[in-house]
Amino acid sequence: MKAKPESTTAGGSDAPPETGAQENRLYRIVANQLETLIAAQKLQAGDRLPSERDLAARLGVSRTSVREAVIVLDLTNVVEVRGGSGIYVAEGAADDMGEAGPGPFEVLAARKLIESEVAASAARMASAGAIDEINAAINDMERFYADREKNDLADRAFHVAIARATGNGALVGVLDHLWDQRGRLWSRMEHHFHTDELRAHAIADHRQILGAIVARDPAGARRAMRAHLERVTRQFARGWK
Numbered sequence: 134m135k136a137k138p139e140s141t142t143a144g145g146s147d148a149p150p151e152t153g154a155q156e157n158r159l160y161r162i163v164a165n166q167l168e169t170l171i172a173a174q175k176l177q178a179g180d181r182l183p184s185e186r187d188l189a190a191r192l193g194v195s196r197t198s199v200r201e202a203v204i205v206l207d208l209t210n211v212v213e214v215r216g217g218s219g220i221y222v223a224e225g226a227a228d229d230m231g232e233a234g235p236g237p238f239e240v241l242a243a244r245k246l247i248e249s250e251v252a253a254s255a256a257r258m259a260s261a262g263a264i265d266e267i268n269a270a271i272n273d274m275e276r277f278y279a280d281r282e283k284n285d286l287a288d289r290a291f292h293v294a295i296a297r298a299t300g301n302g303a304l305v306g307v308l309d310h311l312w313d314q315r316g317r318l319w320s321r322m323e324h325h326f327h328t329d330e331l332r333a334h335a336i337a338d339h340r341q342i343l344g345a346i347v348a349r350d351p352a353g354a355r356r357a358m359r360a361h362l363e364r365v366t367r368q369f370a371r372g373w374k
Contacts, residue, residue, distance in 0.1 A: 159194065160236040163202035166192055168211060171222055182212065182220040200370065201236050204322060237319045237369060244311055245362040248292060251308070252342055252358035253351035255298040263298035264347060270294050271339045284332065291339055298346070322369060331368050338364065
């Protein structure tokens with residue numbers, strides 16, 4: 134019943150999943166295996182599942198993959214995550230995993246790889262007009278701080294503006310595609326964990342990224358973008374511990 138083995142870091146519990154063909158949407162495979170486990174053991178609503186650590190050992194995958202699968206099953210009402218208590222079988226299931234798209238941590242891992250280098254390139258190539266566009270997007274994030282939908286649009290505009298600042302239209306298309314890949318699972322997860330604190334940190338992170346671009350500091354822009362996306366990954370993962 135084991136999923137295809139995956140590499141883990143030392144302690145392997147909290148690193149985001151690696152990108153690559155071998156992932157093959159591992160979170161969906163693990164989610165299916167958890168549903169099979171529930172059925173095979175005839176667990177009923179309210180029954181407690183093994184711990185995240187035990188499930189990872191049983192399935193031969195990292196705790197990160199188990200966590201992402203549990204997110205899927207929690208948001209589709211197969212299981213219920215009770216903070217400080219554990220994972221329990223929920224009442225009923227809304228099966229809409231089929232169109233969920235890449236998992237949130239897959240998207241974040243891809244963005245970290247790509248956008249870090251895009252930011253570095255923007256620091257070398259950005260014109261004054263491009264810098265103004267990036268700054269305008271941050272200002273919109275601040276202006277629409279309390280409006281989640283408009284804040285999210287401004288967030289996207291910020292990242293796409295950085296890609297546009299490189300002068301490479303293909304990178305703009307890549308960034309647009311990455312944002313489109315977030316899908317319903319991302320939206321549900323973000324609804325739970327995109328807090329005011331995270332939103333405030335995002336604006337501060339964006340200012341740091343812009344500062345490095347203005348300073349023509351590619352290494353600094355790369356570090357700032359990576360740190361920003363790692364923060365989002367940690368915040369999302371932390372909610373499910």
